[in-house]
Amino acid sequence: MLALELAKRFRKTRSEQRFISFISMSSTIGIGLGCFVLIVLLSVMNGFEKELTSRILSVVPHGEIYSKSESGIENLDAQLYRFSQDSRIASVTAYTRLTGMLQSKGELKAISVTGIPVTQVADKYAERVANEDWERFSAQENGLIVGKGIMSSMGLAIGDTVQVLIPQTTQDLTFKAPRSITLTIAGMLSVGGELDNQLGLMHLATASDSIGITSKAQGIQFTLNDPFSAYDIMRDIGYSYPQAVYMSDWTRTQGHLYNDIQLVRAVVYIALILVISVACFNIVSSLVMAVRDKQAAIAILKTMGASDRLIRRTFVLQGAINGLIGIVVGVTLALLVAPNLSDIVRFIESALGVEILSGDIYFIDFLPSSLHWQDVVITVVVAMFLSIGATLYPAQKAAKVLPSSALH
Known part of the structure; x- marks a missing residue:
């Protein structure tokens, strides 16, 4: 696929493009971190809800x-x-x-x-x-x-x-x-x-x-x-x-416990979707600068017969690759950490001699975690949607580059 090959070639960094590369990398890290934290925190909320049902509602x-x-x-x-x-x-x-x-x-x-x-x-x-x-x-x-x-x-x-x-x-x-x-x-x-x-x-x-x-x-x-x-x-x-x-x-x-869990879940969704959105704005910035830097290359492609659609698809794929890398890394880390979060927290508690949750105050004395695949799917879909959405303006801007002006 020609658009994909062009997107890979445009992602290669020359020494004078270090700043663009840094912004692109920061957007990838931001998306990955947002996906990781969102999945882990949702797993914690699921864990609290599960413990509420199995402990409190088994007695009350x-x-x-x-x-x-x-x-x-x-x-x-x-x-x-x-x-x-x-x-x-x-x-x-x-x-x-x-x-x-x-x-x-x-x-x-x-x-x-x-x-x-x-x-x-x-x-x-x-x-x-x-x-x-x-x-x-x-x-x-x-x-x-x-x-x-x-x-x-x-x-x-x-x-x-x-x-x-x-x-x-x-x-x-x-x-x-x-x-x-x-x-x-x-x-x-x-x-x-x-x-x-x-x-x-x-x-x-x-x-x-x-x-x-x-x-x-x-x-x-x-x-x-x-x-x-x-x-x-x-x-x-x-x-x-x-x-x-x-x-x-x-x-x-006992409904206040369940309502608190649902409130925190909603706040987590909103806050971390905003984090992912901010990371996606970096995709916009990096692609806009890449379009400006690659104007001559775009103009040459157009003189060789490349259509606006091909140019547009090239830059959409370039931004989507950055988002996809962040999503894959973030989700992979979350899938490794979330199921083992309780053991990880216990190890940290024993190593530092601290107690995160006190059984005298809360209805459990450990940090629960329950990974739900629907949370993973929703996170991936939302992050990918925002990543692709962030590429549309720079891609359209690239498609409007005029060979006569760029090669002047």
Whole structure:
């Protein structure tokens, strides 16, 4: 292909063209760096989203309804069976939640304790609670499993006796002395982040009896096949429920994590596409100077019968080669780094003695990475589109060179 051969010949640098070559090289480096960073950061965002789904959403219910009445959910067994037949719902379970203060050795800490039927949801917490803790918890009706952060901050140990203080109100909305429930620490729950400082688990029957629930449970928790459709599904369930209930879903309680990930993803896309765009402007600059430098050669080609289309295609290919080299190098490096980013960061942490993510603050203590091929394809397509787009003006300028003026 003649245009390609001419583009390769025009890319060769003479000693007086070092400055043009430098601008061309900087554009290639900029495009490669932009592609590399974009793919790696998108992989990190994908990793955080994956960890959010596998960790937080494996423990936090995707949705729940709870009775407005103090007696709890009516016809509980029938409702559980009805929801178990819904194709949108993976599983349902009854629960009763107590919110109050955990008291031990003169210390108080806010806690949200969920009463659960152990036989139904043991698998849900299987990876977050040790097997021996489950066995101990199952055997004790007054057993309590608390988050790792609570165990650490209050200095609790297996077998310790604690009190859960539950606030009480009267009809005139004045407070009475809190109701106290005595429980025994049976195990530790490890989810990560804030939840380790808030959550507790106890037996459903004990929780319901302690606050006067007469219908076995205060509410129903839902695990959905598609957790990201929780908002619509829970409203559909709540509005059609035969009893007055409150409804909630994970986007209200933990949705800020997912929204933060999506916001950062959007910012990364915009910022790094702009970086690639700036690099492509260097292609414009280098090609404009190349056209000016090659005017005599262009004029000779035209006198030999070269068409404007051939000249235009030559300079488009010349700029596209610069962009393609940057894209190939950047994407190749990203494909090598992104899948191994977690190990690389761990090595840096151990070498420098620093901790990038603290498990006490975030829901994970490592930097996750999950490479999605659609991100790679989108990055390549956008970078190539910008690279080729940057060549159109210089190519058109080259095609307009007049032999009579250039060879004067």
